[in-house]
Amino acid sequence: MALVTSGPGASNTVTGIANAYLDSIPIIVLTGQVPTHLIGTDAFQEVDIVGITRPCTKHNFLIKRVEEVAKTIHEAFHIARSGRPGPVLIDLPKDIMAAVTEYEPEPPRKIEEESPRPASKKAFYVMDLVAESKKPLILSGGGVILGGASEELRQLAWRTKMPVSSTLMGLGAFPGSDPLWLGMPGMHGTYYANMAISHCDLLIAIGMRFDDRVTGKIDHFAPNAKIVHVDVDASSINKNVMVDVPIVSDCKSALQSFNALLEQQNFSVTDDQRREWTEQISTWKRENPLSYCQSDTEIKPQFVIETLYKLTKGKAIITTEVGQNQMWAAQFYGYDEPNTFLSSGGLGTMGYGFPAALGVKIAFPDKLVVDIAGDGSIQMNIQEMATAIQDNIPVKIVLLNNGYLGMVRQWQQLFYGKRYSSTDMTYQPDFLKLAEAYGWKGLRATKPEEVEAVLQKGLAAPGPVLMDFRVSREECVYPMVRPGGPIHEMALGREMAN
Amino acid sequence: MEKKEYTLALLVSNKPDVLARVSGVLGGRGYNIETLCVDATLDPAYSKIILTTIQDKATIGKIEKQLMRLIDVHKVTDLTQVESVSREMILVRMKLSDTNKGHLALIIDTFNGRVITMNGDHCVMKITGDREIIEKAVASLKPLGIDDMARTGIVSLERKIN
Numbered sequence: 001m002a003l004v005t006s007g008p009g010a011s012n013t014v015t016g017i018a019n020a021y022l023d024s025i026p027i028i029v030l031t032g033q034v035p036t037h038l039i040g041t042d043a044f045q046e047v048d049i050v051g052i053t054r055p056c057t058k059h060n061f062l063i064k065r066v067e068e069v070a071k072t073i074h075e076a077f078h079i080a081r082s083g084r085p086g087p088v089l090i091d092l093p094k095d096i097m098a099a100v101t102e103y104e105p106e107p108p109r110k111i112e113e114e115s116p117r118p119a120s121k122k123a124f125y126v127m128d129l130v131a132e133s134k135k136p137l138i139l140s141g142g143g144v145i146l147g148g149a150s151e152e153l154r155q156l157a158w159r160t161k162m163p164v165s166s167t168l169m170g171l172g173a174f175p176g177s178d179p180l181w182l183g184m185p186g187m188h189g190t191y192y193a194n195m196a197i198s199h200c201d202l203l204i205a206i207g208m209r210f211d212d213r214v215t216g217k218i219d220h221f222a223p224n225a226k227i228v229h230v231d232v233d234a235s236s237i238n239k240n241v242m243v244d245v246p247i248v249s250d251c252k253s254a255l256q257s258f259n260a261l262l263e264q265q266n267f268s269v270t271d272d273q274r275r276e277w278t279e280q281i282s283t284w285k286r287e288n289p290l291s292y293c294q295s296d297t298e299i300k301p302q303f304v305i306e307t308l309y310k311l312t313k314g315k316a317i318i319t320t321e322v323g324q325n326q327m328w329a330a331q332f333y334g335y336d337e338p339n340t341f342l343s344s345g346g347l348g349t350m351g352y353g354f355p356a357a358l359g360v361k362i363a364f365p366d367k368l369v370v371d372i373a374g375d376g377s378i379q380m381n382i383q384e385m386a387t388a389i390q391d392n393i394p395v396k397i398v399l400l401n402n403g404y405l406g407m408v409r410q411w412q413q414l415f416y417g418k419r420y421s422s423t424d425m426t427y428q429p430d431f432l433k434l435a436e437a438y439g440w441k442g443l444r445a446t447k448p449e450e451v452e453a454v455l456q457k458g459l460a461a462p463g464p465v466l467m468d469f470r471v472s473r474e475e476c477v478y479p480m481v482r483p484g485g486p487i488h489e490m491a492l493g494r495e496m497a498n
Numbered sequence: 499m500e501k502k503e504y505t506l507a508l509l510v511s512n513k514p515d516v517l518a519r520v521s522g523v524l525g526g527r528g529y530n531i532e533t534l535c536v537d538a539t540l541d542p543a544y545s546k547i548i549l550t551t552i553q554d555k556a557t558i559g560k561i562e563k564q565l566m567r568l569i570d571v572h573k574v575t576d577l578t579q580v581e582s583v584s585r586e587m588i589l590v591r592m593k594l595s596d597t598n599k600g601h602l603a604l605i606i607d608t609f610n611g612r613v614i615t616m617n618g619d620h621c622v623m624k625i626t627g628d629r630e631i632i633e634k635a636v637a638s639l640k641p642l643g644i645d646d647m648a649r650t651g652i653v654s655l656e657r658k659i660n
C-alpha cells in the first residue's frame with residue numbers, strides 16, 4: 001500500500017504503478033486529491049491522477065461521496081489480488097477524507113473474475129503430449145510465484161523429469177540447485193536454456209507472457225515444439241507467440257489438475273526414456289556453462305555475486321536494481337525458493353531494488369536482505385538510506401560500482417561502435433562518505449582478494465551496510481542475444497574477450 | 499492480413515470514465531475508432547457501446563481480449579462474426595433553392611428519408627440505412643449543397659435470440 005499527497009505526490013507514483021502493472025503485482029495506492037468542489041478548476045496541487053494512471057493501473061477510482069469509501073476499498077483489494085493481479089489506485093478528495101460516516105460492513109461487490117480452471121479434456125491432452133514427448137521443457141514465469149504454485153511446479157517437473165527454465169520474474173519457483181534446472185532463457189539467458197527451447201518438441205509455458213526479451217525473434221522461437229500455454233490472463237495467450245494448446249487458468253489449478261492426472265494414470269518415466277534429451281542438455285551445459293574471465297587484478301562483478309552466494313549459502317533474499325547488476329544477480333546467485341529474488345522485470349525500473357529491499361526486510365525481519373545494485377540505479381532512490389536508519393531496517397547494499405550506466409554502455413560498445421554517450425558515471429559521490437553521512441556503515445573493496453572479507457564483514461554487521469565494490473569497468477553481460485535476433489544465436493563473450 | 503471494419507458490442511458499467519478506458523485500449527495502441535454509439539441498456543446500471551474499427555482478424559481478437567481486462571467491461575461481442583443487423587442514421591441540413599428542390603425530393607424518396615423541419619431557405623432531413631445506403635445518400639446529396647450533417651455511427655444487434 002502507498003499513501004501519497006495530491007498533485008506531485010500522486011504524479012510521482014506513476015513509475016511505481018507502471019512497474020507493478022507490468023509485473024502483475026497487487027498494490028493499492030491511495031492518492032490525495034483537491035476537495036471535490038475544486039476538482040477540474042486547476043486548483044493548487046491538482047492533477048487528474050485517475051486519467052494519468054488509467055493505462056497503467058488494473059483499475060482506479062475517484063471517490064466522490066464518503067459513503068463510497070468502504071465499498072470502494074473492499075473492491076480495490078479484491079481487484080488488485082484476483083485474476084491477474086495488478087495495481088489499483090483510489091483518489092481521495094480532501095473533503096471526503098475529512099468527512100465522517102458510519103461504517104457499515106458490507107460484503108464487497110462480487111466481480112466476475114473467479115479463478116478459472118482448465119477443462120479436464122485439455123489437461124488430458126497435455127498429459128498425452130507429455131507422454132509422447134521426447135524432448136519436453138517447462139518454461140515458468142512470475143505467475144507461478146504469484147499464484148503460489150511453486151510446489152505444484154516442482155511436483156510436475158520431478159515426476160515427468162522435464163527440465164525447467166524460468167523467466168526473470170519466475171526465478172526461485174524451481175530450485176536453482178536442481179539438476180533439472182536450466183537457468184533463465186532469453187537475451188541474457190543461459191546457452192543451454194536457449195538451446196533447449198530451440199530444440200524441444202514440447203514446451204509447457206506456465207504463468208509467463210512471452211516477453212520479447214525472452215523470445216527473441218518470434219519466428220525462431222521453439223520452432224519444433226508443440227506449445228502449451230497456461231495463463232490466468234486470456235489476453236496474454238496468442239498475443240506474441242501462437243500456441244497449440246491455450247489454457248486460461250490460474251497456475252495452481254492447472255498444475256494441480258496436471259499432477260492429479262499423472263497420479264491417476266500412475267505416470268512414470270524412466271531415466272532411459274529421457275536419456276537422449278538429458279545427455280544433449282548436459283552437453284550444452286558442458287560446452288557453454290555460465291562463465292566469466294576471472295582476474296587477479298580487477299574485481300569481476302560476477303565474482304562478487306558468486307562469493308555472496310557462497311557466503312549466504314543461497315539463503316538471502318535478493319533484490320536488484322536494473323541493468324548489468326540485475327542480469328548478473330539473475331545468473332550467478334542460485335534461487336532455491338520462490339520470493340527470494342525480487343526485481344523489476346517488465347518495466348526495468350532503475351531504483352526499484354533498494355526500496356524493495358526495505359519493504360522485504362520489514363516483512364521478513366529475520367531474513368538477510370541484500371540489494372544488488374549498480375552505481376547509477378542506487379542513486380535513483382538513495383534518499384531512502386535515511387528511512388533505513390529512521391525505521392531501523394538493516395538491509396545490505398552490494399554495489400557493483402563500475403562507474404558507468406553499465407548496461408547502456410554495453411549496448412553502446414556492442415552496437416554503436418563504442419561511442420559512449422551520457423553513460424560515464426565517474427563523477428559520483430564517494431559512497432563510503434555517503435553511507436557515513438546517512439549513519440550507515442560503508443565498506444569498500446578494490447581488489448579481488450578483498451571481496452570475501454568485505455562481504456563477510458558487511459553481512460555480519462548488525463545495521464544497514466553499503467558495500468562498494470569497485471568492479472572491472474567495462475565488463476559485459478554474456479551470453480547475449482542481439483536485440484531482435486533468434487535466441488539460439490548467442491554471443492558468448494569469449495570472442496569479445498578483448 | 500486483410501483488414502476490414504469490425505463491429506464490437508460492449509456491455510459496460512454505466513459510470514463516468516468507462517468510455518475513456520475503452521477508447522484508451524484502442525487509442526493507446528494507435529487504433530482508430532471509426533464509429534461509436536453509446537446508451538444505457540434496459541438496466542440503467544449498464545450501457546452498451548457499439549464501436550467499429552478497421553483491423554485484421556488477429557488484431558481484433560487481441561483488442562477484444564484487452565477490452566475484457568477492463569473491470570467495467572462485462573461482455574464483448576464481435577457482431578461481425580454473428581448474424582446481425584446494422585443501421586446508421588444521418589441528419590442533414592440542406593440549403594434550399596428553386597433549382598435543387600425537385601431533385602432533393604427525389605433523393606429523399608429514393609432513400610426513404612424524411613424532412614424533419616423546413617424553414618424557407620433550408621431544411622433538416624434524416625435518412626436511415628446501413629452504411630452503404632448512407633454513403634450513397636451522402637454522395638447524392640453532396641452536389642445539392644449540404645450545409646452540415648451529423649451521423650450517429652453504426653448501431654447493430656444480433657438477429658437471433660441467444
Ligand SMILES: Cc1ncc(C[n+]2csc(CCOP(=O)(O)OP(=O)(O)O)c2C)c(N)n1
Nearest residue numbers: 323324325348350374375376377405406407
Ligand atoms: C528509471 C530508469 N531510467 C533509465 C533506464 C535505462 N537503463 C537501463 S539499464 C541502465 C543503466 C544502469 O546503470 P547502473 O545502475 O549503474 O547498473 P549497471 O548496468 O552498471 O550494473 C539504464 C540507464 C531505466 N531502466 N530506468
